[in-house]
Amino acid sequence: MTRASAQDWVDDLLAGDRRTLARLITRVENRTPDSHAALARLYPHTGRAYLVGITGAPGTGKSTVVNALTRTLREREQTVGIIAVDPTSPFSGGAVLGDRIRMVDLAGDRGVFIRSMANRGSLGGLAATTGDVARVLDAAGFDVILIETVGAGQSEVDIARTAYTTIVVDAPGMGDDVQAIKAGILEIADILVVNKADRPGAENTVRALRAMLELGHRLRTNLHHGELLARPASPDASIYDFWQVPILKTIATEGEGLGALADAIERHRAYLADSGLLVERQRAGIEAELAARLREALLDQLIRQRTPAALEELIERVLARQLDPGSAVRMLMDGSA
Amino acid sequence: MTRASAQDWVDDLLAGDRRTLARLITRVENRTPDSHAALARLYPHTGRAYLVGITGAPGTGKSTVVNALTRTLREREQTVGIIAVDPTSPFSGGAVLGDRIRMVDLAGDRGVFIRSMANRGSLGGLAATTGDVARVLDAAGFDVILIETVGAGQSEVDIARTAYTTIVVDAPGMGDDVQAIKAGILEIADILVVNKADRPGAENTVRALRAMLELGHRLRTNLHHGELLARPASPDASIYDFWQVPILKTIATEGEGLGALADAIERHRAYLADSGLLVERQRAGIEAELAARLREALLDQLIRQRTPAALEELIERVLARQLDPGSAVRMLMDGSA
Numbered sequence: 200m201t202r203a204s205a206q207d208w209v210d211d212l213l214a215g216d217r218r219t220l221a222r223l224i225t226r227v228e229n230r231t232p233d234s235h236a237a238l239a240r241l242y243p244h245t246g247r248a249y250l251v252g253i254t255g256a257p258g259t260g261k262s263t264v265v266n267a268l269t270r271t272l273r274e275r276e277q278t279v280g281i282i283a284v285d286p287t288s289p290f291s292g293g294a295v296l297g298d299r300i301r302m303v304d305l306a307g308d309r310g311v312f313i314r315s316m317a318n319r320g321s322l323g324g325l326a327a328t329t330g331d332v333a334r335v336l337d338a339a340g341f342d343v344i345l346i347e348t349v350g351a352g353q354s355e356v357d358i359a360r361t362a363y364t365t366i367v368v369d370a371p372g373m374g375d376d377v378q379a380i381k382a383g384i385l386e387i388a389d390i391l392v393v394n395k396a397d398r399p400g401a402e403n404t405v406r407a408l409r410a411m412l413e414l415g416h417r418l419r420t421n422l423h424h425g426e427l428l429a430r431p432a433s434p435d436a437s438i439y440d441f442w443q444v445p446i447l448k449t450i451a452t453e454g455e456g457l458g459a460l461a462d463a464i465e466r467h468r469a470y471l472a473d474s475g476l477l478v479e480r481q482r483a484g485i486e487a488e489l490a491a492r493l494r495e496a497l498l499d500q501l502i503r504q505r506t507p508a509a510l511e512e513l514i515e516r517v518l519a520r521q522l523d524p525g526s527a528v529r530m531l532m533d534g535s536a
Numbered sequence: 537m538t539r540a541s542a543q544d545w546v547d548d549l550l551a552g553d554r555r556t557l558a559r560l561i562t563r564v565e566n567r568t569p570d571s572h573a574a575l576a577r578l579y580p581h582t583g584r585a586y587l588v589g590i591t592g593a594p595g596t597g598k599s600t601v602v603n604a605l606t607r608t609l610r611e612r613e614q615t616v617g618i619i620a621v622d623p624t625s626p627f628s629g630g631a632v633l634g635d636r637i638r639m640v641d642l643a644g645d646r647g648v649f650i651r652s653m654a655n656r657g658s659l660g661g662l663a664a665t666t667g668d669v670a671r672v673l674d675a676a677g678f679d680v681i682l683i684e685t686v687g688a689g690q691s692e693v694d695i696a697r698t699a700y701t702t703i704v705v706d707a708p709g710m711g712d713d714v715q716a717i718k719a720g721i722l723e724i725a726d727i728l729v730v731n732k733a734d735r736p737g738a739e740n741t742v743r744a745l746r747a748m749l750e751l752g753h754r755l756r757t758n759l760h761h762g763e764l765l766a767r768p769a770s771p772d773a774s775i776y777d778f779w780q781v782p783i784l785k786t787i788a789t790e791g792e793g794l795g796a797l798a799d800a801i802e803r804h805r806a807y808l809a810d811s812g813l814l815v816e817r818q819r820a821g822i823e824a825e826l827a828a829r830l831r832e833a834l835l836d837q838l839i840r841q842r843t844p845a846a847l848e849e850l851i852e853r854v855l856a857r858q859l860d861p862g863s864a865v866r867m868l869m870d871g872s873a
Contacts, residue, residue, distance in 0.1 A: 235862050238860060238862055239860040239862055239863055242857060242860035242861075243857050243858075245857065246857055256594060257593060257710075258710065330861075373594075373595070478855070481855060482851060482852075482855055485851055485854045485855055485861065486851055488861055489850075489851070489854070489861060489864060489865060489868075490835060492861065492862075492865045493834075493835050493838060493865055493868060493869075494831035494832070494834070494835050495831070496865055496869055497830075497831070497834035497835060497838060497869070498827060498830050498831050498834060500869065501830060501834060513826075514819060514822055514823055514826070515819075517822045517826070518815070518818060518819050518822055520579060520580050520582065520583055521580075523575060523576040523579035523580075524579075524667075524822065524825055524826060524829065525572050525575055525576055525829075526576055527826060528826060528829045528830055528833055531826075531830060532830075532833050532834070532837065
């Protein structure tokens with residue numbers, strides 16, 4: 200892609216060309232140097248899509264929720280881009296199978312575009328790539344972008360920072376120490392869903408979640424702290440209490456409860472827009488993204504300024520316990536190594 | 537802590553003082569500036585402990601496996617340090633409860649030291665802190681250090697890089713899409729454990745894991761790629777095939793199968809030492825740690841070189857879609873912003 204052809208790509212993307220969309224996402228995922236020019240040119244055309252994060256422990260059926268929610272949004276005349284992120288598969292596998300299952304389910308609908316992403320390289324890299332893929336879908340005109348993440352961990356927190364509304368999916372009978380997971384993941388939830396609500400114990404799960412919410416596991420504030428700027432207090436701190444996290448029941452395999460879920464997303468969207476929190480979340484997301492990208496770029500720069508032999512010697516000295524890692528970092532920073 | 541008192545701390549630690557151990561770990565966790573001096577001074581006294589990572593999906597009972605394994609190692613006259621990392625709780629909670637449960641179980645044994653760590657700040661920070669806490673326990677003379685992580689994700693991969701032997705715990709009847717987790721996590725396993733082996737379906741779980749191993753979900757090689765040095769090929773690539781990942785059955789609540797697990801750890805340790813892979817893994821771990829620390833230090837340096845107003849203006853321009861994030865990063869890197 201030259202500069203001229205980057206513009207061609209963006210023109211084709213904005214015109215709704217499907218093949219360009221798929222190809223550009225692949226280039227963005229592979230971080231080809233020429234994809235940067237395309238991302239820079241399509242960026243002014245982003246900002247219209249609404250980004251929704253969906254996460255939850257394995258076994259809750261959240262992929263089925265994503266598919267059923269997509270059908271509901273389609274009935275409401277909204278186009279949907281789905282990014283299924285699987286950070287548990289650092290090298291290969293996982294994501295591809297899920298992709299095929301979805302394809303069968305939602306195939307042939309031009310108002311839906313699905314992309315599965317396995318983990319490439321560092322987690323910071325995955326969050327950055329997810330954000331860029333969302334921008335391509337945004338510029339391509341998709342109304343809602345669903346970002347689905349598997350598992351529970353820091354990756355969810357990072358990727359949830361990209362989304363405006365985060366849905367956490369739970370299900371009855373998820374075992375003993377899943378409770379530990381919930382404590383952490385509850386803190387990022389704007390909407391809670393108890394899926395498989397026809398199973399025994401669904402009411403218990405709802406009650407347990409409500410009790411945890413009341414216990415004060417609501418610290419979304421902290422999620423949007425600044426990574427570049429030390430802000431004294433985010434508006435989240437004072438305003439956030441006005442949003443009551445709803446707990447909704449769904450049976451995604453039967454398509455039950457998805458209308459209420461789509462409604463709750465709309466309500467949360469209106470709440471964020473009216474309170475000014477939407478812009479706050481976008482600002483915090485951009486700040487986190489810039490910080491993550493700078494970390495990688497600065498390390499690359501430092502490595503390029505050294506010879507491999509010099510770096511290798513330093514590593515060997517740390518390995519031989521002649522130099523501790525903290526001192527090695529300081530030597531690299533002040534130029535004495 | 538002045539330099540002199542940092543040496544006092546290290547002297548007391550090496551002499552086996554328990555209170556110094558607990559206090560120093562707290563300082564390392566909080567990353568107090570004076571803890572750096574202590575870490576530098578104790579570093580030459582590290583390298584004797586054997587680091588074992590234990591991970592697995594929620595509900596597999598891996599905390600019970602850690603406790604039962606600890607009792608077995610104690611019977612074999614080995615002292616055990618346990619670091620329980622809970623990256624699912626980014627702000628608070630989780631880890632503390634687990635800590636109390638363990639305390640009751642293993643209380644009063646001076647040959648055991650347990651520390652739970654919730655996620656503080658970035659994941660890179662958590663992996664670095666885990667490594668430093670392991671060093672304090674190493675210098676304090678613990679023979680084996682068990683690093684337990686909850687959930688499944690990039691955090692496990694990062695923390696597993698710290699360990700020499702990684703154990704992945706599974707259990708029968710973990711639900712449908714847990715399989716997706718397994719695909720990713722299997723790749724980091726040196727030893728597989730099917731816990732709750734008295735439950736229905738245990739043989740199916742063993743068979744499924746064996747089938748997945750045979751399908752070639754064994755790419756440990758990639759886990760130990762260089763982050764600072766582009767190495768053409770790791771020795772892992774050619775030698776690793778000689779280690780057959782064992783699948784062991786345990787009933788941790790009854791203490792069954794833990795002797796075989798302790799034996800397997802010993803066999804893997806001997807294998808790593810004889811093949812030269814132990815040094816390779818240590819080298820790759822140091823490299824990853826230096827890279828993670830440099831990322832943070834370099835970003836801090838860049839932020840200090842700017843005024844908050846300049847950074848804020850840049851963020852506002854990205855938010856207003858006047859500037860794309862990639863261009864913003866390049867401007868910060870070349871000094872034009």
